Amino acid sequence: MATAAAHQTYGAEEAGADTTYERAFDAAVAADERIEPRDWMPDAYRATLVRQMAQHAHSEIIGMQPEANWITRAPSLRRKAILMAKVQDEAGHGLYLYSAAETLGTSREELLDKLHAGRQKYSSIFNYPTLTWADVGAIGWLVDGAAITNQVPLCRCSYGPYARAMVRICKEESFHQRQGYELLLALSRGTPEQHAMAQDAVDRWWWPSLMMFGPPDDESAHSAQSMTWKIKRHSNDELRQRFVDICVPQAESLGLTLPDPDLKWNEERQHYDFGPIDWTEFKEVLKGNGPCNEQRLTQRRRAHEEGAWVREAAAAYAAKHNDTTGAMQA
Numbered sequence: 594m595a596t597a598a599a600h601q602t603y604g605a606e607e608a609g610a611d612t613t614y615e616r617a618f619d620a621a622v623a624a625d626e627r628i629e630p631r632d633w634m635p636d637a638y639r640a641t642l643v644r645q646m647a648q649h650a651h652s653e654i655i656g657m658q659p660e661a662n663w664i665t666r667a668p669s670l671r672r673k674a675i676l677m678a679k680v681q682d683e684a685g686h687g688l689y690l691y692s693a694a695e696t697l698g699t700s701r702e703e704l705l706d707k708l709h710a711g712r713q714k715y716s717s718i719f720n721y722p723t724l725t726w727a728d729v730g731a732i733g734w735l736v737d738g739a740a741i742t743n744q745v746p747l748c749r750c751s752y753g754p755y756a757r758a759m760v761r762i763c764k765e766e767s768f769h770q771r772q773g774y775e776l777l778l779a780l781s782r783g784t785p786e787q788h789a790m791a792q793d794a795v796d797r798w799w800w801p802s803l804m805m806f807g808p809p810d811d812e813s814a815h816s817a818q819s820m821t822w823k824i825k826r827h828s829n830d831e832l833r834q835r836f837v838d839i840c841v842p843q844a845e846s847l848g849l850t851l852p853d854p855d856l857k858w859n860e861e862r863q864h865y866d867f868g869p870i871d872w873t874e875f876k877e878v879l880k881g882n883g884p885c886n887e888q889r890l891t892q893r894r895r896a897h898e899e900g901a902w903v904r905e906a907a908a909a910y911a912a913k914h915n916d917t918t919g920a921m922q923a
């Protein structure tokens with residue numbers, strides 16, 4: 594909880610709050626204090642957080658699908674154990690994020706309903722197929738790498754529950770990124786066929802990974818406001834550039850090339866220049882026309898239906914437990 598005396602508890606009678614509350618909120622954000630669930634906050638701040646955190650949570654659980662596709666075909670027991678742990682971690686990330694979103698007055702059920710109805714998004718990246726085992730390495734290295742680049746600044750997000758959830762998530766994503774790098778390195782140094790498989794996976798995942806950071810700054814609808822509120826700390830293009838700068842030397846160490854002829858060091862900017870991104874492809878994926886959009890949502894809806902009995906059993910257990918606790922207290 595932030596310390597400023599200016600923090601005001603949000604209550605129904607204060608809805609549509611007066612400017613005192615608004616000033617207190619602005620001052621807390623300006624002072625880099627955390628906004629906590631019971632603090633007053635503008636409706637639009639709350640709505641922006643629910644939107645972003647829900648999309649983030651949905652991405653984590655839909656993101657389990659492309660890699661889970663390879664669990665039964667992992668080439669060794671060691672690789673299988675690592676991949677299972679990683680996919681389980683992603684489920685855990687979804688759990689932390691749905692719980693954090695619930696502190697804003699929404700329920701997990703409501704968010705999942707919106708995902709299943711196509712009314713909330715998840716990351717574009719998970720609408721691409723995992724065609725070979727090397728894709729597991731490319732996802733770890735590039736997709737988790739992009740996720741960390743985007744998410745480390747979210748550990749300093751102005752909303753406390755989101756920022757705190759991100760700390761553990763980033764630690765786990767760091768392990769995921771390293772396992773992907775190590776997997777690709779093994780393939781790259783393996784037989785010519787394995788090297789070619791690793792290169793092909795990087796060729797296919799590079800550009801969609803750059804799209805994960807969102808549209809260019811001048812087309813990003815939410816960035817300016819989210820940065821004022823310190824939900825986002827850097828713009829989409831800044832983070833994309835940071836990611837490119839990190840990946841180029843790592844690709845060299847891997848012995849793999851990035852599929853961009855325009856990629857070159859710019860001495861003046863002290864950054865790598867890179868070629869144009871196909872934003873038409875990005876928009877098509879967001880509209881539902883990516884290679885796997887339909888498959889991902891169908892699978893998600895099916896998993897939800899098949900898991901209904903678990904939710905019912907858990908609710909029945911909780912109700913029974915509450916009764917017992919109540920009886921003991923009486």
Ligand code: FAQ
Pocket residue numbers: 644645648649650652653656657683714715716717718732736737740743744804805806807808812813814815816819825829879
């Ligand atoms: N895909 O105005 P902006 C992971 C939408 S987790 C789909 O720039 P904003 C872990 C955006 O929502 C990956 N939609 O938006 C893992 C908005 O639409 P709306 C997920 C996108 O929010 C690894 C519209 O475009 N990470 O990978 C995308 O300020 C391996 C305009 O965009 C997060 O969610 C996109 N790529 O910035 C799991 C991180 N980009 O809502 C399994 C948290 C933009 O108006 C395996 N989120 N859009 O309908 C963020 O940092 C931000 O939300 C951005 C977008 C940066 C993604």
